[in-house]
Amino acid sequence: MFRNRSFLTAIRRYSTRRMTQEIDLGITADMHVHLRDGKMMELVTPTVREGGISIAYIMPNLVPPITKLDKVIEYKQDLEKLAPKTTFLMTFYLSEELTPELIREAALKKAIHGVKCYPAGVTTNSSAGVNPNDFSKFYPVFKAMEENNIVLNLHGEKPSVKGDHEDIHVMNAEPKFLPALEKLHKDFPGLKIVLEHCTTKEAVDLVEKINSERKEGEEVKVAATITAHHLFLTVDSWAGNPINFCKPVAKFPADRRSLVAAATSGKPYFFFGSDSAPHPVHNKARHTGVCAGVYTQSHAIPYLAQVFESQNKLENLHSFVNSGKTFYGIRDEDAKSSDRCVLVKKQSVVPEYITAEGCDQVVPFRAGESLDWSIEWK
Amino acid sequence: MFRNRSFLTAIRRYSTRRMTQEIDLGITADMHVHLRDGKMMELVTPTVREGGISIAYIMPNLVPPITKLDKVIEYKQDLEKLAPKTTFLMTFYLSEELTPELIREAALKKAIHGVKCYPAGVTTNSSAGVNPNDFSKFYPVFKAMEENNIVLNLHGEKPSVKGDHEDIHVMNAEPKFLPALEKLHKDFPGLKIVLEHCTTKEAVDLVEKINSERKEGEEVKVAATITAHHLFLTVDSWAGNPINFCKPVAKFPADRRSLVAAATSGKPYFFFGSDSAPHPVHNKARHTGVCAGVYTQSHAIPYLAQVFESQNKLENLHSFVNSGKTFYGIRDEDAKSSDRCVLVKKQSVVPEYITAEGCDQVVPFRAGESLDWSIEWK
Numbered sequence: 174m175f176r177n178r179s180f181l182t183a184i185r186r187y188s189t190r191r192m193t194q195e196i197d198l199g200i201t202a203d204m205h206v207h208l209r210d211g212k213m214m215e216l217v218t219p220t221v222r223e224g225g226i227s228i229a230y231i232m233p234n235l236v237p238p239i240t241k242l243d244k245v246i247e248y249k250q251d252l253e254k255l256a257p258k259t260t261f262l263m264t265f266y267l268s269e270e271l272t273p274e275l276i277r278e279a280a281l282k283k284a285i286h287g288v289k290c291y292p293a294g295v296t297t298n299s300s301a302g303v304n305p306n307d308f309s310k311f312y313p314v315f316k317a318m319e320e321n322n323i324v325l326n327l328h329g330e331k332p333s334v335k336g337d338h339e340d341i342h343v344m345n346a347e348p349k350f351l352p353a354l355e356k357l358h359k360d361f362p363g364l365k366i367v368l369e370h371c372t373t374k375e376a377v378d379l380v381e382k383i384n385s386e387r388k389e390g391e392e393v394k395v396a397a398t399i400t401a402h403h404l405f406l407t408v409d410s411w412a413g414n415p416i417n418f419c420k421p422v423a424k425f426p427a428d429r430r431s432l433v434a435a436a437t438s439g440k441p442y443f444f445f446g447s448d449s450a451p452h453p454v455h456n457k458a459r460h461t462g463v464c465a466g467v468y469t470q471s472h473a474i475p476y477l478a479q480v481f482e483s484q485n486k487l488e489n490l491h492s493f494v495n496s497g498k499t500f501y502g503i504r505d506e507d508a509k510s511s512d513r514c515v516l517v518k519k520q521s522v523v524p525e526y527i528t529a530e531g532c533d534q535v536v537p538f539r540a541g542e543s544l545d546w547s548i549e550w551k
Numbered sequence: 552m553f554r555n556r557s558f559l560t561a562i563r564r565y566s567t568r569r570m571t572q573e574i575d576l577g578i579t580a581d582m583h584v585h586l587r588d589g590k591m592m593e594l595v596t597p598t599v600r601e602g603g604i605s606i607a608y609i610m611p612n613l614v615p616p617i618t619k620l621d622k623v624i625e626y627k628q629d630l631e632k633l634a635p636k637t638t639f640l641m642t643f644y645l646s647e648e649l650t651p652e653l654i655r656e657a658a659l660k661k662a663i664h665g666v667k668c669y670p671a672g673v674t675t676n677s678s679a680g681v682n683p684n685d686f687s688k689f690y691p692v693f694k695a696m697e698e699n700n701i702v703l704n705l706h707g708e709k710p711s712v713k714g715d716h717e718d719i720h721v722m723n724a725e726p727k728f729l730p731a732l733e734k735l736h737k738d739f740p741g742l743k744i745v746l747e748h749c750t751t752k753e754a755v756d757l758v759e760k761i762n763s764e765r766k767e768g769e770e771v772k773v774a775a776t777i778t779a780h781h782l783f784l785t786v787d788s789w790a791g792n793p794i795n796f797c798k799p800v801a802k803f804p805a806d807r808r809s810l811v812a813a814a815t816s817g818k819p820y821f822f823f824g825s826d827s828a829p830h831p832v833h834n835k836a837r838h839t840g841v842c843a844g845v846y847t848q849s850h851a852i853p854y855l856a857q858v859f860e861s862q863n864k865l866e867n868l869h870s871f872v873n874s875g876k877t878f879y880g881i882r883d884e885d886a887k888s889s890d891r892c893v894l895v896k897k898q899s900v901v902p903e904y905i906t907a908e909g910c911d912q913v914v915p916f917r918a919g920e921s922l923d924w925s926i927e928w929k
Contacts, residue, residue, distance in 0.1 A: 333787050340804040343790045344722070409711050411790070412721045412800055413841040418791055426718040460835040460914055463791040536838055 196487060196516040197551075200505045202228040203473060204497035205326075205369055205398050205446025207297075207466070208252060210235050212532040217451050217470055218255040220527070225474030225514045225548035226494075228260040228503065230446070233289055234298040238266035242275065245284055258510035262286045262501065264326065268301055269310070273317035280321035286501055287324035287367075288314070295330045295346070296420035296465050297450065305331055305353055315357070319364040324501060329354060329368045329376065330421055343422045344408070348375040358383060358395050365500065370448040371397040372421040374431035377443075381435075384442045396500050398446025399436045399493075401476040402467040402538050404429070415457045416536055419450065420465040436477075436493055437486035444497040447473050453533030454526065469538045474514060475521055476538065478546035490516070512550040521547040574865060574894040575929075578883045580606040581851060582875035583704075583747055583776050583824025585844070586630060588613050590910040595829050595848055596633040598905070603852030603892045603926035604872075606638040606881065608824070611667055612676040616644035620653065623662050636888035640664045640879065642704065646679055647688070651695035658699035664879055665702035665745075666692070673708045673724070674798035674843050675828065683709055683731055693735070697742040702879060707732060707746045707754065708799055721800045722786070726753040736761060736773050743878065748826040749775040750799040752809035755821075759813075762820045774878050776824025777814045777871075779854040780845040780916050782807070793835045794914055797828065798843040814855075814871055815864035822875040825851050831911030832904065847916045852892060853899055854916065856924035868894070890928040899925040 206229040208218050221229045231252065233239035239248060245263045252261045265271060265279065267290040279285045290311075291302035303311065318325060330346035331353075341349050354368055368376055376397060383395045406423035417423065435443040450466025457463055469476055474494070481490045494514075498504070505511075521544050526534040584607040586596050599607045609630065611617035617626060623641045630639045643649060643657065645668040657663045668689075669680035681689065696703060708724035709731075719727050732746055746754055758775045765771070784801035795801065813821040828844025835841055847854055852872065859868045872892075876882070883889075899922050904912040 335785070335804045342785060342787050342803060344786055344803070407713070407720060408722055409720050413793070413796055413843060414839045415791070415793060415841065416838040422790055425720060425722070426713045454838055457838040458836050460794040460832055461792045463793065465791060 194518045196490065198225070198474065198491050198494055198514045198516055200227045200498070200508045200511075201225055201474065201494040201514045202230070202497040202503070203445055203447045203494070204230040204367070204501070205232065205400070205448045206230060206470070207232045207234070207448070207450040209451065210248075212529070213451060213453075214251065215255060216527065216529045216532045216535065217468070218252055218259070220471040221259050222256055222550070224470045224472055225516070226259070227508055227510060227512065227514060228262065228498065230262045230286065230497070230501075231264060233264045233266040234291065236298055238268065238298065238301050239264070240266050240268050240270040242279055242282070242284055245279070258512060260507070260509045262503070264289045266291070266301065267303055267311065267314070271314050273313050276314060276317040276323060277321055280323050285323065287326045288318060289326040289328070291328045292330055292332055294332055295328065299328070305350060308353065308357065312360070315361050315364055319361050322365070322502065324365040324367060325357070326367050326369050327354060329371065344424060347371065347373050347421050351375060351379050354379065354395070362394065364394070366395050367446075367500075368395070368397040369446060370400050370403065370421060372403050372424050372432065373428045377431045377435045380442055384440075393442045393500055396442040396444065397435070398448070398497070399432055399443055400446065400448045400467075401469045401473055404433050404436060404477070404480045405539075415459070415463040416540075417467060418463055418465055419448070419467045433480060433484060437481055437484045437489050439489035439492040441492065441496040441499060443493070444500065445477065445494045446497070449473065451535045454536050455533060457536065467538050468535050471527060471537055472521065472523055472544060474516060474548050475544040475546045478516055479544055482545065515549045515551050517547050517549050518545065519547040520545060572896045574868065576603070576852065576869050576872055576892045576894055578605045578876070578886045578889075579603055579852065579872040579892045580608070580875040580881070581823055581825045581827075581872070582608040582745070582879070583610065583778070583826045584608060584848070585610045585612070585826070585828040587829065588626075590907070591829055591831075592629065593633060594905065594907045594910045594913065595846070596630055596637075598849040599637050600634060600928070602848045602850055603894070604637070605886055605888060605890065605892060606640065606876065608640045608664065608875070608879075609642060611642045611644040612669065614676055616646065616676065616679050617642070618644050618646050618648040620657055620660070620662055623657070636890065638886045638888070640881070642667045644669070644679065645681055645689060645692070649692050651691050654692060654695040654701060655699055658701050663701065665704045666696060667704040667706070669706045670708055670710055672710055673706065677706070683728060686731065686735065690738070693739050693742055697739050700743070700880065702743040702745060703735070704745050704747050705732060707749065722802060725749065725751045725799050729753060729757050732757065732773070740772065742772070744773050745824075745878075746773070746775040747824060748778050748781065748799060750781050750802050750810065751806045755809045755813045758820055762818075771820045771878055774820040774822060775813070776826070776875070777810055777821055778824065778826045778845075779847045779851055782811050782814060782855070782858045783917075793837070793841040794918075795845060796841055796843055797826070797845045811858060811862060815859055815862045815867050817867035817870040819870070819874040819877060821871070822878065823855065823872045824875070827851065829913045832914050833911060835914065845916050846913050849905060849915055850899065850901055850922060852894060852926050853922040853924045856894055857922055860923065893927045893929050895925050895927050896923065897925040898923060
């Protein structure tokens with residue numbers, strides 16, 4: 174009996190796939206994007222749309238980091254000039270320069286949608302970050318964020334330490350951070366928090382647990398973004414391949430399976446944040462000090478489609494690339510363009526690199542490989 | 552009372568250290584050395600002696616691998632021409648070309664001291680290696696090795712697999728191999744086996760357990776080599792630093808502590824095998840396909856001294872660099888030179904790279920850093 178039902182389900186899925194040569198993904202959102210500045214910004218900003226993304230949530234870790242109103246407005250204008258049809262949602266970098274007053278003013282002017290918290294020293298341009306063992310000095314800022322519906326975006330890693338009592342290293346830095354996330358949610362139950370680019374089964378399980386405790390009808394307060402590349406990579410993928418090295422690092426096969434299950438689940442508290450993070454190839458092809466980050470922007474949706482199709486879950490891709498808007502309270506009408514992203518079953522090839530005059534080459538994720546899907550704007 | 556005794560011990564150690572400005576390490580042995588061929592061989596072979604090593608046990612993973620008597624004899628002669636005072640102990644590469652007859656002939660002629668087993672595909676030049684899930688086809692060869700006192704050198708890693716039932720990846724590849732080591736020891740109790748470059752607490756614990764079951768007076772049958780670099784490195788060290796990427800990869804801080812405790816213990820079944828594995832820097836500074844291996848040969852003993860001193864265990868360094876000879880049945884009189892390696896408390900600086908005409912640069916471990924010890928030959 175059970176076997177028969179499985180068989181019928183399989184047949185149904187297969188039929189759905191056969192017919193699904195085009196899928197309307199609507200006004201898509203990537204809730205974690207690095208567009209840099211200068212020549213690199215000019216190169217990668219137009220690729221947000223090329224990769225099938227309409228709304229992009231922009232990280233503030235420039236050098237120096239973005240902590241001022243005029244700077245975030247200016248940065249947004251620069252990006253809009255480069256990609257007029259893309260909608261950019263902006264963020265501040267959590268630092269001691271932020272005040273409750275500044276949060277209130279930025280919220281009133283709709284200049285930012287969130288504040289990104291980087292633990293000091295864990296990833297690219299995070300040296301100005303905070304001590305994740307004690308957030309208490311930022312509680313007045315968090316309070317102002319809670320009151321003004323500004324989202325807290327957490328890079329959820331503890332910095333590495335070696336000790337006889339507690340070892341923290343790249344492989345457990347995220348699980349070690351999770352109690353801090355739980356405490357923040359407890360202390361600010363009305364604050365919207367995103368655990369960014371989550372990479373472990375422990376993180377997925379915690380976000381599930383928190384949401385299972387939500388009362389019926391209550392909106393999601395704690396969510397997690399998942400990247401495209403972490404749906405593919407494990408620790409073996411970056412051992413000896415700096416192009417796949419990012420922070421948080423890709424973990425074990427069981428973690429990857431957990432991420433794939435979460436991303437393809439259709440649940441509104443797991444949504445897409447590519448963490449696409451371009452670096453010039455000469456900062457990747459180094460024998461020491463390789464920059465952390467994987468560039469996926471130009472093929473963001475086709476990478477995802479590959480994974481969702483492998484799981485027979487293409488029907489949930491729409492949710493994965495739309496739920497972020499709901500969480501942030503963004504309506505389709507807020508987007509600068511009403512163009513809809515349509516996934517098309519047509520092979521696309523990831524180029525060996527992308528570049529422009531005066532800009533170093535950037536090697537994309539899975540460079541040179543074929544993907545089964547492309548996107549079109551309609 | 553306890554505190555007083557600790558204090559006295561500390562004072563005694565301090566006094567010993569103050570006096571120990573020179574330590575006679577005798578005829579030192581490095582039981583796991585890669586000297587390559589061609590120009591690279593010319594560059595690195597003389598550095599065995601520079602690093603404080605008298606006797607070097609040479610790996611056979613050239614391209615093609617060494618599986619023939621004439622080839623191993625010729626290779627040894629080439630090495631001796633480059634370093635006349637260094638003693639080279641040679642090995643075959645375990646493959647289907649080896650026969651019990653060849654083992655017997657090679658043993659009779661003292662052409663080899665061991666046979667190195669590489670699981671296919673786990674490290675540099677291991678594509679000709681064996682399937683570590685089934686050694687049975689090599690049992691006639693192992694029998695001949697057991698009878699002729701030829702050592703089996705195991706690269707103790709299972710190749711990576713991803714599966715719902717068993718995941719094998721770079722971080723657990725060694726523990727997953729350990730049952731195979733136990734089975735080989737059970738099936739060939741007289742065969743001497745070395746678990747090469749062990750990197751995990753699990754491996755250390757197994758070698759301890761096997762030796763704890765040894766009858767009094769019985770010689771060591773199962774030993775492990777430990778490298779210099781694995782006494783320093785953890786997973787964090789190679790994340791983003793291809794120069795520290797090697798196979799097996801460095802593991803967690805607790806594993807490193809276990810290796811340091813084993814290496815500095817003075818126990819005869821943990822001895823030095825540097826696994827010094829030079830690669831041209833252009834094969835390290837790559838964004839994909841980085842070669843696995845850390846080059847430590849030129850400063851092998853000073854690196855070790857740094858660790859042993861940090862543990863107040865300099866008195867056990869002699870054992871660590873001499874016990875390999877006992878295990879292999881090598882006497883000091885067998886060495887080509889009677890020069891003794893003396894450790895001297897004198898700073899040495901690791902160069903940024905080593906090179907020679909027509910040879911690519913090789914970047915040593917901890918390039919540019921100062922070490923507290925040097926070596927002299929007396």
